[in-house]
Amino acid sequence: MASSHEISSSSPLGFLTANPVANVVSDAYRSFSERRAKLGLSNPGTVESISKEVQRDVSLTNYMHTGIRADLTKAVSLSPLFQVSHQFAMGQHMKPYAFAALMGTNNVFLQGSMDNDGVLSTRFNWRWSPALVTKSQFQIASPQDMASIEHEYVGSDFTSSLKMLNPSYLEGGLTGIYILSHLQSITKRLSLGIEAVWQRAALNQPPESATSYCARYKTDDWVAAVQLHAAQGGLNATYWRRLSEKVQAGVDLTLQVAPSPNMMGGLQKEGLTTVGVKYDFRMSTFRAQVDSKGKLGVLLEKRVLTPVTMSFCAEVDHATQDSKVGLGITIEAGGEELQEQQEALGAQASPNIPF
Numbered sequence: 001m002a003s004s005h006e007i008s009s010s011s012p013l014g015f016l017t018a019n020p021v022a023n024v025v026s027d028a029y030r031s032f033s034e035r036r037a038k039l040g041l042s043n044p045g046t047v048e049s050i051s052k053e054v055q056r057d058v059s060l061t062n063y064m065h066t067g068i069r070a071d072l073t074k075a076v077s078l079s080p081l082f083q084v085s086h087q088f089a090m091g092q093h094m095k096p097y098a099f100a101a102l103m104g105t106n107n108v109f110l111q112g113s114m115d116n117d118g119v120l121s122t123r124f125n126w127r128w129s130p131a132l133v134t135k136s137q138f139q140i141a142s143p144q145d146m147a148s149i150e151h152e153y154v155g156s157d158f159t160s161s162l163k164m165l166n167p168s169y170l171e172g173g174l175t176g177i178y179i180l181s182h183l184q185s186i187t188k189r190l191s192l193g194i195e196a197v198w199q200r201a202a203l204n205q206p207p208e209s210a211t212s213y214c215a216r217y218k219t220d221d222w223v224a225a226v227q228l229h230a231a232q233g234g235l236n237a238t239y240w241r242r243l244s245e246k247v248q249a250g251v252d253l254t255l256q257v258a259p260s261p262n263m264m265g266g267l268q269k270e271g272l273t274t275v276g277v278k279y280d281f282r283m284s285t286f287r288a289q290v291d292s293k294g295k296l297g298v299l300l301e302k303r304v305l306t307p308v309t310m311s312f313c314a315e316v317d318h319a320t321q322d323s324k325v326g327l328g329i330t331i332e333a334g335g336e337e338l339q340e341q342q343e344a345l346g347a348q349a350s351p352n353i354p355f
Helices: 004-010 020-038 052-058 335-345
Strands: 069-080 081-090 098-104 108-115 120-127 131-141 148-154 158-168 173-185 188-199 208-218 222-229 234-242 247-259 269-282 284-291 295-305 308-317 320-334
Touching: 052 098, 052 234, 052 269, 069 335
Parallel strands: 069 320
Antiparallel strands: 069 081, 081 098, 098 108, 108 120, 120 131, 131 148, 148 158, 158 173, 173 188, 188 208, 208 222, 222 234, 234 247, 247 269, 269 284, 284 295, 295 308, 308 320
C-alpha cells in the first residue's frame, strides 16, 4: 500500500505540499506549535469580556432597576435544559410583562422572549466543534429590527471572533457593523488583544473604521485590564482585587477626548472613575459603588428560602439631587419531577451549553 505522502505527491495538487518551500514552512510551524504548547498558556477569554471581573461581578450596571419587579421561573428539565419564565414590572424603562423560554444542550442554545408590546427577541447558538461556536440574535420590533451574527473560535491560548450587526447587501453594497477581535495569551499572566470595527449605515454615507488595543494582566488575587480606542480618543482601565474569600473590590476608569462643542473649537476632556465592592455572605450578596460625579448605588440580594430571592437597590445622584429605588423578587420553581431528574443524573456532568 502506498503511503499518504506518496499519494499526496502523485495527486494533481501534490506539488503544493511536496516541495522544499512547503516543507520548510511546515517544519517551522510545527516547531512553533510545539514550543507554544510547552509554555502551558491558557485561554485568555474574549476582548468583550476582558474586564468581566469589574464590569460584570462588582459593578451595579447590570443589576440596577427602578420600581418593582417580579420574576417567576420554572425549570421543566435539566438534560436537556428547558425552562420558562414570566417577568412582571412596574417602573422606569421597564416592560410591564414579558414571557421567555430557553432550551440548551451540549451543541444548541435556544432562547426567545416577547413582551406586552409584541417585541420578539430570539437567540440561537450552535456549537460546530469544541472550539467553534456561532451565536445569533434577532429582534423584531417597530420601527427598528436588529440582527446579530457572531462566529467565535476558542483556541488553547487565544480567542478570535467575527461579529456582524445588521449585515446586508440588499442595497447593492455592504452595510452594517463588522467587528473583528483577537485576544492572545503572551505569558501565563499577560494577554494582548486587538479589535477592528468597520461600519456603514447606508450606501450614501461613507464607511467608518476604528481600531482599539487591549491588554490584560492576571495574578492569583488581582486582575488589571486596559483598552485604548485610538480613533475615538478613549481609554478604559479596570483593576479588580480579591481582598478576602468573600470580599471583592474593583476600580473602573474611563477617559474620553472629544472635539469641544463650543465655537472656539479645541478638545474636551471627560473622565469618570467608579469604585465598587462586593460582599458574599452565606445567604446574601451586597454590592456598593460610588463614582467621581457623586453617584452612589447599593444592591442587596438575599435568598429568603431555597426558591425565593429578594433584592433591594437604591441610587442617589448628589449632583442632580435625583434618587432611585428598586425592589425585586425572584421565584425559581422546579417541582418533584425536577428533583427526580437531578437524582437520576447523579454525578453526571451537566450540559456544556454554548451560551
